[in-house]
Structures are given as C-alpha cells and as structure tokens.
Amino acid sequence: MDDNLMEKVMEEVMKKMGDTKEVKKEAPKSSYNPGITEFVGTAIGDTIGLVIANVDHNLHGFMKIDPKYKSIGIIGARTGAGPHIMAADEAVKATNTEIISIELPRDTKGGAGHGCLILFGAEDVSDARRAVEVSLKELDRTFGDVYGNNAGHIELQYTARASYACNKAWGAPVGKAFGLIVGAPAAIGVVIADAAVKSANVDIVTYASPSTTSYTNEAILFISGDSGAVRQAVVAARDLGIRLLEALGQEPAPSSTTPYI
Template sequence: MADYFTPDAEQFVGTAAAHTIGLMIGNINGMVRLILDIPEKYNALGIISSRTGTVAQAIAIDDAVKACNAKLLRFEMAIDAGRQCGQGCLFILGAETISDARKVVEESLHNIDYWSQCIYINEVGHMESHVTPRAGEVLHEIFGTPVGRAFGVVGAAPAGVGIAAVDRAVKAAPVDIVWYGSPSHNLRMMNEFVAGVTGDIAAVQKAMDVGKETGCQLLTALGITPISIQDVAEECGEDYLKRNMSPAVCQEEKAASIHINKKCDEER
C-alpha cells in the first residue's frame, strides 16, 4: 500500500497492506513500560498495528521473528476493519537494541504484503485462508499450534459464513483444529468465525483451499465476488480509500465508464 506521505517521526518505520503501520520505540518511557508490562531486558520495542486482519500479520511476524533477535511480548485484537466486519490487531515485539527492533518490524512489513494477498473482501464481509509450512513461537503463543508443524487458518465474516467455510475445510482433509474464534470466544464480540488447524502440509493446504472456495462463494450471495485486498486499488482505482467507496460501487463506476467510452467511440 502506497504511503500518502512519509512522517518525520523517528518512531515511524513503514506501512504494509491491510492498513498496517510499523513503528519502533527506543528507550521506552518508564510509565509506558509499566503499563504495557515490558520486561526490563528489552530496551526497544517494535510495533505492528493494523485496522484490517490479524492472521496475515501473525504469520508474517512469526516468519520475521525466526530471522531476527526479537520476541513477541503482547498481542491484542480489536473490533475494527470497517465494512469487512472483522478485526484490527496490535503486536508488540521486544528487542535488546534499536537496530533489532527496526529489523524485525521491517521484515514483518515485507512479509505482510505477501500474506495479505489471501484476504478477500467485498462490501459486506471478508474471507481469508492462510497456510504456513512450519509454525514458529509466535503462532504457538497466539494459537497454540505445535511448533514446526504446518498450520493453516480459515475464517470469514459474517460469522455464519465462517462456520460453513470451516466445516467444509475440515471435512475435506485430515486436519486437527487447535484454535477457534467466534463472536463470544477469543474474538471480543467480532462478527467472525475462524479456526486454526494443523496436520500434514498437503492436508492443511487442501483444507484451506476448500474453505476459501466455500467462503467466497457464500459471500457472493451478499455482494460482489470477493477481491484480494492487494487488488482493490487496481479494481477500484487509487482513490478508493480516500473516497470511502465499497468494491461494488467501484465496479459499478468502472462499468459505467467503460460503457460511456464505448458509446463515444461508436458516435465518432
């Protein structure tokens, strides 16, 4: 996602897809350290915060932590995500040096741009399915999945669509559910249902593919065929966010523009 401008604030590291911002704090204030319960050994913090998604960010950070000297200290979700009725997220990562904090945030942002391709939205909800071949400590801490095993997450909003997608997913392949979230369990009353599964990589991949297909098909009963959030700007124009337009409105405008241009060409 392109930046509208680059802030001068020293805390700013960068942005990524899914309305994600990456920040870094060196020598954190003592009162803030106490509020956030940051252990004394961590002199710097890396922060990943978004308005859309959680799983894409979690997998991206899990990959980054494997390669960087940092540790997940705090994870929270919040009701957010606007029209897509899902969640936003906050990850706080501890590092002993400022350079380590910056490195883990930079690597996470890079990874988020990749993993967010699997978040699909339309004007009323969203569908996502993700697979990682080897879960690390971050995914274990958040979702309880075994370290080193394949891990997948499938879910959708509204929550009913998510239940149907998860049900079809786990029927399609021999996988085990190790975590789930519903409006009253793990998701802080968010209108979403999601499950994390583990198993053989081929089985996890098949389950996620079936879940994604089911969720996207059901969401089309409520609106347009869901679009990857990475493709929204291409489908809807670069001013999509500034104009606060839904994908459906964007596609209607695009179709109308094509019709007008075609008519003008015919009249010439």
C-alpha cells in the same frame, strides 16, 4: 489566436492540471515519511510500523515487558489481524526478537472484523526495527488470500512451519504446519470450517465464534498437522467461502493482493 483555439488550449491545460492533482491524491501512503526516528513505514490494511529505542522506565513496568527488552517494535492496523500475525511470524524467524504481546481490538473499519496491535521485544533497537520492516514487507503476501466484497470477507492463512507469533496468538504448535480459516459473516465461517476438516485429516487447534472474537461477526478455525493436509483443508475452505460470499454480496469477492496459498 481565435476564441475557439484559445478554449481548446485552456481545456488541455486544465485537463493536465487535473491529472496532476489526481496523481498526488492517489499517492501510496508508504511514500510519506514524517521524518521522526520512531517511524518505520506503512502498508496495506491501514498498517503502521513503529519502533521505540528505549521505552520509558515507568511505562516499561506498566506494560509488563521483560526487563531485558529495552527496545520494542510495534505493528498496528485498522484492518486485518491474521495477515499481520503471519507476517510477524516470519519476522521472528528472521530476527533476534520475541513477541511480547498480540491484541485484537474490534475495529469497524475492517467491516465484520477487527484490527491488531503487535509488539516485538528486542535487546537492540536494530533488531526491533528489522522485525517491523520484515512484517511490513510480508503483508503484501499475507493479504493475498483475504477476499472481500460489500457483504463481508473470508481470510485464509497457511504456513508450513509455525513460529512464535502464531503460537502466541493462537496456540499453534511451533514448527508444525498451521492454517487459519476465517469467514465473515460468521454463518459463512461455520460452513467453511466444517468443509475444511471434512476435506483433510487435520488437527483442530481451536475454534472461535463471535462471543470469543471481541464480538466481531466472524467464525474462525485454527488447524495444524501434516503440511499437505493443512494446505488442502485451507484451499477447500477458500473455494467454498468465495462462492458463498459472492452469492451473499451478488458481486465478485477478489483477493486483496495476489493469492499465495
């Protein structure tokens, strides 16, 4: 075999080895299982789902959990909060669980936003685990109307029937249509909130700005009312918000997954 042919063969071998390494590097996080009973899975937004079958008695008291709930499901994320709460809302509809707490820590990995910590309470560990599984599965959908670029992000959420997670986190009326509108930086949030309420006859549940959002650079509007009106308001905010974000960033602001609203 002459030198030129040998070089070509070696180049092909090295190229294949490089391709294999690249595939391993980009393997999804969900493919890794540490092999411990507490682990349920991972999902978009640097999200981890966990479960504790029987919380330590002393810790249980300090966490102020209702004594009837021995098992807890846990959703924690570095990026996002709205998608996780909406996913948890679907989980409590589908399981025999209750939302114990929802916390929104500031987390700079999400750019202008924050992360989240959601706890489900259950009398049976299978219910807690199922709630976490449902939440993780729902995240691919609820991240669909989160749009972002290097300048910031906008986030829209909608449900025709709010349940206990939305109520716990945002005071949403249970059983009524509910929408969430987030703009970051907050200047964009203020404008799209105004556009939303001008576009449809909706009820404002509450409004939040940096001083009431763990000092994150976001303005947030929470709305309720007729399902068609709430959806119309959210869509109006989305359309304007994407245009403003793209103007600010001078680049596209694509969906994180696939839009669902």
